[in-house]
Amino acid sequence: MTxxxxxxxxxxxxxxxxxLARLALTxxxxxxxxxxxxxxxxxxxxxxxxxxxxxxPMANPFPLVNVLRADEPGNDDVxxxxxxxxxxxxxxxxxxxxVLGEAP
Amino acid sequence: xxxxxxxxxxxAGERSALSVVEEHLAAIDAHEDEIHxxxxxxxxxxxxxxxxxxxxxxxxxxxxxLAGVPVALKDNLCTRGxxxxxxxxxxxGWRPPYDATAVERLAEAGAVVIGKTNCDEFAMGSxxxxxxxxxxxxxxxxxxxxxxxxxxxxxAVAAGFAPLALGSDTGGxxxxxxxxxxTVGVKPTYGRxxxxxxxxxxxxxxxxGPFAATVExxxxxxxxxxxxxxxxxxxxPEASPxxxxxxxxxxxxxxxxxxxxxxxxxxxxxxxxxxxxxxRARVEQAAEALATAGATVEHASVPSTIYGLSAYYxxxxxxxxxxxxRFDGVRFGLRVDGDTAPEMNTATRTAGFGDxxxxxxxxxxxxxxxxxxxxxxxxSQKVRTLIQRDFxxxxxxxxxxxxxTAPTTAFPVGERTDDPMMMYLADVCTIPSNLAGHPSMxxxxxxxxxxLPVGVQVLAPALDEATMFRAxxxxxxATP
Numbered sequence: 001m002t003x004x005x006x007x008x009x010x011x012x013x014x015x016x017x018x019x020l021a022r023l024a025l026t027x028x029x030x031x032x033x034x035x036x037x038x039x040x041x042x043x044x045x046x047x048x049x050x051x052x053x054x055x056x057p058m059a060n061p062f063p064l065v066n067v068l069r070a071d072e073p074g075n076d077d078v079x080x081x082x083x084x085x086x087x088x089x090x091x092x093x094x095x096x097x098x099v100l101g102e103a104p
Numbered sequence: 105x106x107x108x109x110x111x112x113x114x115x116a117g118e119r120s121a122l123s124v125v126e127e128h129l130a131a132i133d134a135h136e137d138e139i140h141x142x143x144x145x146x147x148x149x150x151x152x153x154x155x156x157x158x159x160x161x162x163x164x165x166x167x168x169x170l171a172g173v174p175v176a177l178k179d180n181l182c183t184r185g186x187x188x189x190x191x192x193x194x195x196x197g198w199r200p201p202y203d204a205t206a207v208e209r210l211a212e213a214g215a216v217v218i219g220k221t222n223c224d225e226f227a228m229g230s231x232x233x234x235x236x237x238x239x240x241x242x243x244x245x246x247x248x249x250x251x252x253x254x255x256x257x258x259x260a261v262a263a264g265f266a267p268l269a270l271g272s273d274t275g276g277x278x279x280x281x282x283x284x285x286x287t288v289g290v291k292p293t294y295g296r297x298x299x300x301x302x303x304x305x306x307x308x309x310x311x312x313g314p315f316a317a318t319v320e321x322x323x324x325x326x327x328x329x330x331x332x333x334x335x336x337x338x339x340x341p342e343a344s345p346x347x348x349x350x351x352x353x354x355x356x357x358x359x360x361x362x363x364x365x366x367x368x369x370x371x372x373x374x375x376x377x378x379x380x381x382x383x384r385a386r387v388e389q390a391a392e393a394l395a396t397a398g399a400t401v402e403h404a405s406v407p408s409t410i411y412g413l414s415a416y417y418x419x420x421x422x423x424x425x426x427x428x429x430r431f432d433g434v435r436f437g438l439r440v441d442g443d444t445a446p447e448m449n450t451a452t453r454t455a456g457f458g459d460x461x462x463x464x465x466x467x468x469x470x471x472x473x474x475x476x477x478x479x480x481x482x483x484s485q486k487v488r489t490l491i492q493r494d495f496x497x498x499x500x501x502x503x504x505x506x507x508x509t510a511p512t513t514a515f516p517v518g519e520r521t522d523d524p525m526m527m528y529l530a531d532v533c534t535i536p537s538n539l540a541g542h543p544s545m546x547x548x549x550x551x552x553x554x555x556l557p558v559g560v561q562v563l564a565p566a567l568d569e570a571t572m573f574r575a576x577x578x579x580x581x582a583t584p
Contacts, residue, residue: 009470017469021425022432022446023462024454037467039525044414047483050490057485058492060308060338061294061541061566067337081201087439094434099445 008045009038107173107267107321108348111214114172117161121154121172125216128174132219132265140240141259143179144187145219150174153216167214170328174218175210176260176269180227181312182301183207183217190303191225191235194456195437204301205336206270206312206329213328218266221256225458226428227277227305229253230530233521234460241517242285244556248514251281251530254315258285261315268325269315274306275416276510276534278313279546283509283559286548288322288576289315291534293566294541295340297326298333304427306420307338309538319547319576323347326569342567350570351577355397358503360575361404362391363563366507366533376410376532378511382552386584387508390549390560393582394506394575404505406498408490412536415487417528418471418480419539424461425468431456463524492540499565504575507533509546509559533561543569547576550584 014034018025025033079092088095105113113119129147136142157167177183180190182200189195203211210217224234232240232255240255242248243263250259254271258281261269271278273291282289290313297312304310314325330344367387368379395401433439433452440455442448457465471480498505510530520527537544543566546559560579564572 013470014466017466017473018462020473021465021469022450022453023457023465024450025462033463033466036463036524037470040417040467040528041480043525043528044418044480044484047411047414047487050411050483050487052483052486052490055486055489057482058488059485061492062338062340064338067334069334078201082435085198085201085436087433087437096434096445097442097448 008041009034106318107170107316108324110267111169111171111173114157114161115166121157121216122151124172125150125154125174125218128218128266131263135263136265138241138246139243139259139263140238141221141256141263141265142176142219143189143191143222143237143256146186146217150216150218157214157216169213169324170210171214173215173268174266175215176219176221176257176266177207177217178223178254178257178269178271179220180223180272180303181207181270182303183220187220188303189237190227191223191237192456192458192461193236193438194431194452198437200301202301205298205333207301209329215268215328221254221260221269223256224253225461226303226424227253227272227274228424228460228464230276230280230527231520232256232281233517234458236458239517242514244286245514247516248556249284249517251284251510251514253277255281257315258282258287258289261285261287261317267317268321270312270329271315272302272305272310272312273538274309274420275538276531278315279534279544279559279561280510280530282315282546283548283557284514286557287315287317288319288545288547289313290322290326290545291537291543292326292330292569293340293543295338296330296543296569298336298339300333300335306423307427308423309420319573319580320348320351322545323351323573340567345569347570347573350574353574355394355399355575355578358399358571358575359501360391360394360399360401360504360506361498361502362387362401363406363409363505363507364403365406365409368511374407374410376413378529378532379508380512380552383508383510383512383558386550386552386558387506387560389584390579391506394578397578397582399575404498404502406494406505406536408487408494409536411487412491412539413528413532415484415491416531416535416539417467418484419488421464421468422471422481423468425465425472428461428465460524488539491536495536495540495542495565503571505563507561507563509533509561513552513554513556513558537563542566543572545572545576547579548583549579
């Protein structure tokens with residue numbers, strides 16, 4: 001297994017992406033994940049040898065075209081069902097803690 | 105009794121749907137404790153459904169081609185009002201307000217949903233050891249994994265809990281467990297089966313497909329769930345293909361290529377590593393069987409497939425990191441409180457996701473992050489183009505391609521859980537079809553040195569499931 005000092009990926013890099021992805025890691029987890037993720041990037045180093053300058057990227061197996069449907073009124077009112085599955089609701093809406101950290 | 109003959113007997117009134125369901129519930133009762141194929145067994149619901157079907161038949165109705173046939177559903181397929189966990193704590197107790205299109209089509213075909221099967225969390229894994237609800241074990245040898253991520257569906261069919269099951273396949277998650285459990289498993293062409301109601305992992309790769317004990321039953325199930333769906337914008341416009349009608353056509357005159365790069369071996373420099381000798385020998389034997397049946401079989405080269413694993417483990421995590429952003433404690437599933445919304449999001453995701461999901465989210469976030477996007481995600485997307493081009497070139501010469509499904513037979517429980525990269529290697533032969541969007545399927549073909557099943561993978565160009573199934577039927581008939 002790759003050491004946490006792998007030049008491809010530092011402990012700080014992993015801490016940064018964990019923060020971006022809204023995940024909290026313990027120090028032990030940070031060490032373990034850094035080694036494991038560096039292993040994957042090491043394996044992916046085989047792609048470095050390829051000359052890809054003139055190759056277009058592919059995002060999807062087939063060309064995507066915009067799909068439109070007829071604009072017909074329907075009666076798909078699932079509001080009550082959707083809210084019933086939520087952890088916290090109030091007045092017909094999803095309830096969350098304050099976004100900016102101030103007292104409500 | 106096969107699904108097809110069961111449905112025929114039920115439709116003809118020779119057998120009650122109730123007796124079919126009772127028989128399978130009894131099998132589950134007897135052995136589920138040893139296997140853990142299911143997260144949820146729908147005993148009462150499936151009995152009530154069977155009685156309803158029997159009443160319709162008694163009244164002169166015809167419920168359809170899957171009349172009375174129990175089907176097990178991977179637990180990442182949405183079922184209205186029924187728990188859908190994706191093998192994750194973060195969705196524990198969530199009941200979707202709608203059915204997946206594939207689930208609707210099963211109902212329209214007269215099938216009986218018998219339970220929700222265990223899987224690696226959010227379909228991320230190759231052994232079903234990453235489920236938050238404990239591992240599924242291989243029914244053929246409970247010291248081995250069933251493969252994954254759809255290991256519960258593969259095990260349910262292999263154990264006789266259900267004649268049919270649905271799984272999802274992003275990098276091999278139907279075909280690899282099918283190979284390890286000795287069942288047939290099919291990844292259809294991307295867009296063949298609607299993804300509406302499949303909880304998303306890698307949206308440009310995900311595809312729902314069947315597990316069955318026989319090639320014919322897999323064809324029956326794919327015919328029932330396939331075809332265009334306006335609710336999935338990537339659904340292809342073609343009607344579901346006629347598969348049952350072509351199964352007996354054989355392979356006379358077909359040109360079939362063995363993919364050299366996926367066969368391994370010391371004499372093949374430009375090949376993936378880790379293909380076991382006993383697996384390679386079975387694939388060569390399968391090729392001989394196809395040649396005996398009248399096909400022209402040669403070695404084929406699809407050079408960039410050796411880069412598939414590396415490209416996949418950047419592309420799929422990148423898509424997953426985006427798709428799984430929706431699990432934030434706001435709209436469904438688990439919430440762990442925090443003083444602010446971001447603190448609540450972080451606490452929820454930290455408690456709700458397991459290690460493998462965290463790894464992939466972080467890997468994907470990294471591959472998409474400023475400064476690394478071009479080097480990782482961008483280059484991987486270009487490799488995907490190379491793979492599709494190489495397949496197109498190979499299909500100028502060949503009608504079908506052949507390879508192992510998995511590099512080895514079922515490996516021991518716990519062997520790879522601490523080494524993610526080693527686990528990922530289990531998908532090295534299956535990933536290229538997902539990257540290209542092509543159909544492929546695993547057919548059981550004899551056993552390895554350990555007596556456990558080997559799966560042979562048949563690959564076809566986009567939309568040509570029919571020819572793929574013809575070859576699969578020949579292999580099934582020639583099984584050693």
